[in-house]
Amino acid sequence: MENQKKRLIIIGAGFAGINLAKNLHHEDLEIVLVDRHNYHLFQPLLYQVATAALSPADIAHPVRRIFRKQKNVNVALGRIERVDLEQKKIYGGDTSVDYDYLALCVGATHSYFGKEEKWAPVAPGLKTLDDATLIRRKVLLAFEEAELELDEQSRRAKLTFVVVGGGPTGVELAGALREIAAKYIQEDFRNIDTSTSRVILLEGGDRLLQGFSEKSSQRAKQDLEKMGVEVRLNSLVTDMDEHGVWIAEERLLAQNVLWAAGVAAPPILSTLGVETDKCGRIKVEPDLSVPGHPEVFVLGDAAHIVDPKTHELVPGLAPAAIQMGKYGAKVLRAELSGDKDARAKVKPFVYTDKGIMATIGVNRAVAETGPFKFSGTLAWLAWSLIHIFFLIGFRNRVFVMAGWIYDYIARTREARLITGQFSLKVRKFRKAPKQA
Numbered sequence: 001m002e003n004q005k006k007r008l009i010i011i012g013a014g015f016a017g018i019n020l021a022k023n024l025h026h027e028d029l030e031i032v033l034v035d036r037h038n039y040h041l042f043q044p045l046l047y048q049v050a051t052a053a054l055s056p057a058d059i060a061h062p063v064r065r066i067f068r069k070q071k072n073v074n075v076a077l078g079r080i081e082r083v084d085l086e087q088k089k090i091y092g093g094d095t096s097v098d099y100d101y102l103a104l105c106v107g108a109t110h111s112y113f114g115k116e117e118k119w120a121p122v123a124p125g126l127k128t129l130d131d132a133t134l135i136r137r138k139v140l141l142a143f144e145e146a147e148l149e150l151d152e153q154s155r156r157a158k159l160t161f162v163v164v165g166g167g168p169t170g171v172e173l174a175g176a177l178r179e180i181a182a183k184y185i186q187e188d189f190r191n192i193d194t195s196t197s198r199v200i201l202l203e204g205g206d207r208l209l210q211g212f213s214e215k216s217s218q219r220a221k222q223d224l225e226k227m228g229v230e231v232r233l234n235s236l237v238t239d240m241d242e243h244g245v246w247i248a249e250e251r252l253l254a255q256n257v258l259w260a261a262g263v264a265a266p267p268i269l270s271t272l273g274v275e276t277d278k279c280g281r282i283k284v285e286p287d288l289s290v291p292g293h294p295e296v297f298v299l300g301d302a303a304h305i306v307d308p309k310t311h312e313l314v315p316g317l318a319p320a321a322i323q324m325g326k327y328g329a330k331v332l333r334a335e336l337s338g339d340k341d342a343r344a345k346v347k348p349f350v351y352t353d354k355g356i357m358a359t360i361g362v363n364r365a366v367a368e369t370g371p372f373k374f375s376g377t378l379a380w381l382a383w384s385l386i387h388i389f390f391l392i393g394f395r396n397r398v399f400v401m402a403g404w405i406y407d408y409i410a411r412t413r414e415a416r417l418i419t420g421q422f423s424l425k426v427r428k429f430r431k432a433p434k435q436a
């Protein structure tokens, strides 16, 4: 009977892929879950790895561990490069695999608005654990170099951090950078006062956190400014190099530029040859399948779907990806039920919006759910608890919670490790420690 089994290939073990597989225990379905990493990543806490509050293992969980007990799931490590919809095959490296059903749950990537080649090496974005450890290295090295630097202009540039993009990630990064510089590492350096570091948040639009209400945007701006972040609205970056950024004619000298602005769909989606939106997301049917290919689903950030109730685009958020994963499983269960009318009876996907939140710093956050908007300590506590709750893995929950409590009490950042290859860039070296 083995050969009667249908094969579902899921590409991507993010929120959508994991929730799709977890909700399909169907015995006649062989699931192959492929990801280019061997872990599921909790992206909402990536900025905490980038700013040395958490370690990489705290926010990642091995995919094999998640499916240890679900015997119809085979986990595979691999990067899939291409999909052939007609042949029903996926391709990665020298390998191709056939599928009966396919779910593309590949998330999103950065967009530098066509300037990838020049801007990406200067201003790393934050989507993967590698990005987070790269940013952590860049930030921590900046303080180390400033400690050794005698040239005043160069030292100032090293202590200037520019975050491009005033969405949740930009707000979180800017707030966390300011907290590190002003609160957590000040006493650890001898020659520099890290609290004099400039953190500048650049937003092209007229307010931060565009997806939030005007009130929350205002509150986020006020909180950031109280913390010492320079918030600049209507400030579009027009160019950048290793010495800083341009905002039209204005030059801003900064050695550290971080990118939190544009989102694009991963390149694999373009190999399908079907209609996409301008970000490259696939325009899916109301049941999240690809037009003309009911056996192929696109779930999570990679899908472009307008909610039938609100008539708005379903946002690229973890709860939306989780709901799409569960919905995809429902459609497939109907398909595999043996009742040929069952699938048609499944209602179109509707996004249940439970609210949005963004953290700004310790005891500072904004949260909105339905008509309720709150901020400050209450929002920050809600943000912390919800993030702990959604983390996958008991160890991760315990470690993250313990790490936060420790940092809160001890006012420190313990994950301050500079890893990987680097060379110090100092114009004029300080020879001996400054005398008191």
Ligand SMILES: Cc1cc2nc3c(=O)[nH]c(=O)nc-3n(C[C@H](O)[C@H](O)[C@H](O)COP(=O)(O)OP(=O)(O)OC[C@H]3O[C@@H](n4cnc5c(N)ncnc54)[C@H](O)[C@@H]3O)c2cc1C
Residues within 6 Å of the ligand: 011, 012, 013, 014, 015, 016, 017, 034, 035, 036, 037, 039, 040, 041, 042, 043, 044, 045, 046, 047, 078, 079, 080, 081, 105, 106, 107, 108, 126, 127, 168, 169, 266, 268, 299, 300, 301, 302, 316, 317, 318, 319, 321, 357
């Ligand atoms: C820095 C940051 C902060 C965020 N903060 C929040 C937040 O506070 N709240 C919130 O709700 N949402 C937040 N989000 C958004 C949220 O993380 C995404 O909406 C969610 O992860 C989307 O889930 P997904 O399953 O579609 O994709 P992902 O979770 O991105 O998973 C995609 C998976 O596909 C794999 N993959 C991609 N391409 C390939 C390939 N070619 N071959 C094999 N594997 C592949 C990837 O390795 C990854 O594991 C944040 C995102 C980022 C980047």
